[in-house]
Amino acid sequence: MTVxxxxxxxxxxxxxxSLARFYAELLGAASGPATGDGELFLVTGGSGVVLGVRRDPNHSPPSWPAPEDSQQAHLRILVAADSFDEAEREAVGLGARPLSAEEDGSRLDNRTTLRRFSDPAGHAFVLAAVREEPPAHRVVR
Structure with missing residues (x-):
């Protein structure tokens, strides 16, 4: 049996x-420390843990979208197509920085379905439009 x-x-x-608060507000979730030492904060919603943010006093933002560097990882946040512009305004209002296709090395920037950002700490994420409401996250047991 699997645990x-x-x-x-x-x-x-x-x-x-502060980064956990940014994502909590962006995702309509809550944030708080995972342990008493304040080293890990979790962003949680009604469906469970969505994201973790770990303290690294020596953290420097990824250099992406510099063309010579890879993106490595990014968050893809699914948004209903009819709420896409509003989601972008929310992200920017919370401190996200829009990135253009030229900045991330892409040849095509289809702003009707995908918009690129960096969070306040420099991590990459995208808002991606979907035809219907994004499915609820489910913890599989």
Whole structure:
């Protein structure tokens, strides 16, 4: 029998509390410390853990979208197509920085279905339009 478990993407940040708050507000979730030492903060929603943010006092933002560097990893946040522009305004209002296709080395920037950003700590994420409401996250046991 497999032990029940889930996984979470963890981002490093010199200021994990504020980055966790950024994602909590962006995703309509809550954030708080995972342990008493304040080294890991979790962003959680009604469906469970969505994202972790770990304290790294020496963190420096990824150099992507510099053309010579790879993106390595990014968050893809699914948004209903009819809420796409509003989601972009929310992200920018919370401190996200829009990135153009030229900045990330892409040949095509289809702004009708995908918009690229960096979070306040420099991590890459995209808003991706989907035809209907994104499915709820389910923890598989």
């Amino acid at each position: 029940p478990k889930t996984s979470v993407l963890v981002l490093d940040s010199a200021e994990p509390e």
